[in-house]
Amino acid sequence: MRAIEADNLVVRVGGRRGRNAVNGLGLRLSRGVHGLLGPNGAGKTTLIRTLATVQRPTSGSLSLLGQPVGGGLRPVRRRLGYLPQHFGFYKRFKVREFVEYMAWLKEMPSRRIPGAVASSLERVGLADRADDPMKALSGGMVRRVGIAQAIVNTPDVLLLDEPTVGLDPAQRLRFRELVAELGEQSCVLISTHLVEDVAAACTDVVLVAEGSVVFQGTPADLVNAGTPEHVGDSPIERGYSALITTRSGGAW
Amino acid sequence: MTAHHPTDQSLRRYERGDDDIPADELWAVESHLENCAPCRARLVPDPVATAVWAELQPALDRTPQMPRARRRWNGWFSPAAAPWLAMVVLVTAAAVALDRLGLMAGERVSVVLLVAPLLPVLGVAASWSRALDPAHELVSATPRAGLPLVFRRTAAVLAVVVPGLSLAGLVTGVGFTLWLLPCLAFTVGTLALGTLVGITRAALALTAAWATAIAGPPLLFQRTPLLLDTALTPLWLALLAAGLVVVVLRRMAFTRLETNL
Structure with missing residues (x-):
């Protein structure tokens, strides 16, 4: 059973005069850490939202953990972890309280909640800030609370939209270790615009442009796609720009 | 070891x-x-x-955890709604004050009666609107999103609004029967219309409709509006029932982002 199976997925955003942010996309992902790369406006966030079941696909089929996503979302959602790109939170909540609230919303059994909250805060290195109010945290810490609430229910599918924004270099290294651990048990999909994060943390790369998958393979395959003539500071960046520019015909 | x-x-x-x-x-x-x-x-x-x-x-x-009372509170009240619910209480008090001061002196129009249906609309909008709830996207993606959470949060809003209005009614002598049904119908109406056009827009539309059709004329002409007559009870009941049907049929809307614009 695949964790994520999408076929011919179309997601229209922006109402009647909108556009297809995801356009005929096919994707199969199992356990491991998958990096979702692509230029701005390629449909990464819409795709992640659709996989998180908060955006309804316009057409095509989508299955999560072997269940077609349609009517009854609750069983699937209990096994999902989701960090949106704009992680909003309640300023007056304490860190522990916020993660406990999210665990309750995810319908975790109440006797398991305190332990799960403590261990997820420990995993993101915020155990000592658990009783601080959310509004007292720095941007990087808020992002880490976002990761903690996503993993509190030990999800089988973990969707992280730009999780490394606001993290300093040391925190990003720690984050990569954490996702590598998580990827052993579950299917982790990380949307990012930082090509080097993908090179370091992911077992698999999915490249999207204009709403569909243009490449799926290992980071090494992505490196091989590039030649020294392509734009980029590292081999993997050259591979990325080789695959993107051949499609859209320009670096911007 | x-x-x-x-x-x-x-x-x-x-x-x-x-x-x-x-x-x-x-x-x-x-x-x-x-x-x-x-x-x-x-x-x-x-x-x-x-x-x-x-x-x-x-x-x-022993693992530290948040106090039980706080947890139970969060289970019912939307964390984003607290300041708005405080405002609901204030508006109720202000309406009572206006009535007592006798600004509508000599006539039977009560300000309490005129604001009654709008108070829950405000509370419901604060509990479900994307604009007012910062964690809206996170909450929508959880298994509890949908009817169970909608009913909890709406019940919490009514638990503030209804006792407040009852008290106001006792003080100003406005009968229970006059305001309770419109109040409930507007609550469910906001949710029902919200599943179609978004909660924020629904709240604005209903507020505007109430202001023009019901609250406006009596403030201008100093008489109890036709729609608040007890003879119209069946109409309010029908609207309430229709609203409930729409909410249940469109329940999936509360689990998606599109509804809560």
């Missing part, structure tokens, strides 16, 4: 509380001591170590 016990030197350093012990060594010593009674005995003569440990252990096993 590990066979590698810390050396005398590192135990001594740990005991002295040296602050130049490398973090990994410190953690290793500490976690070893948690599990190894003989080493704890090396640290301090036995009766002391055992006594201290006996007092410490229960504290280590």
Whole structure:
């Protein structure tokens, strides 16, 4: 059973005069850490939202953990972890309280909640800030609370939209270790615009442009796609720009 | 239990509380001591170590958590709605004050009656609107999103609005029967219309409709609006029922982002 199976997925955003942010996309992902790369406006966030079941696909089929996503979302959602790109939170909540609230919303059994909250805060290195109010945290810490609430229910599918924004270099290294651990048990999909994060943390790369998958393979395959003539500071960046520019015909 | 016990030197350093012990060594010593009674005995003569440990252990096993009352509160009230609910209480008090001051003197129009249906609309909008709830996207993606949470949060809003209005009714002498049904119908109406056009827009539309059709004329012409007549009870009941049907049929809307524009 695949964790994520999408076929011919179309997601229209922006109402009647909108556009297809995801356009005929096919994707199969199992356990491991998958990096979702692509230029701005390629449909990464819409795709992640659709996989998180908060955006309804316009057409095509989508299955999560072997269940077609349609009517009854609750069983699937209990096994999902989701960090949106704009992680909003309640300023007056304490860190522990916020993660406990999210665990309750995810319908975790109440006797398991305190332990799960403590261990997820420990995993993101915020155990000592658990009783601080959310509004007292720095941007990087808020992002880490976002990761903690996503993993509190030990999800089988973990969707992280730009999780490394606001993290300093040391925190990003720690984050990569954490996702590598998580990827052993579950299917982790990380949307990012930082090509080097993908090179370091992911077992698999999915490249999207204009709403569909243009490449799926290992980071090494992505490196091989590039030649020294392509734009980029590292081999993997050259591979990325080789695959993107051949499609859209320009670096911007 | 590990066979590698810390050396005398590192135990001594740990005991002295040296602050130049490398973090990994410190953690290793500490976690070893948690599990190894003989080493704890090396640290301090036995009766002391055992006594201290006996007092410490229960504290280590207890995971801190937020107070029960706070947890129960969050289960019903939307965390984003608190300031708006406070405002609902204030508006109720202001309406009572206006009535008592007799701004509508000589006529039977009560300000309490005129604002009654709008108060829950405000509360419902605050509980479900994307614009007012910062964690909206997170909450929508959870299994509890949807009808169960909608009913909890709406019940919480009504638990503030209805007692407040009852009290206001007692003070100003406005009958229960006059305001309760319009109040409930507007609550459900906001949710029902919200599943179609978004909660914020629904709240604005209903407020505008109420202001023009019902609250406006009496304020201008000083008489109890036709729609608040008890003879119209069946109409309000029908609207309430229709609203409930729409909410149940369109329940999936509360689990998606599109509804809550």
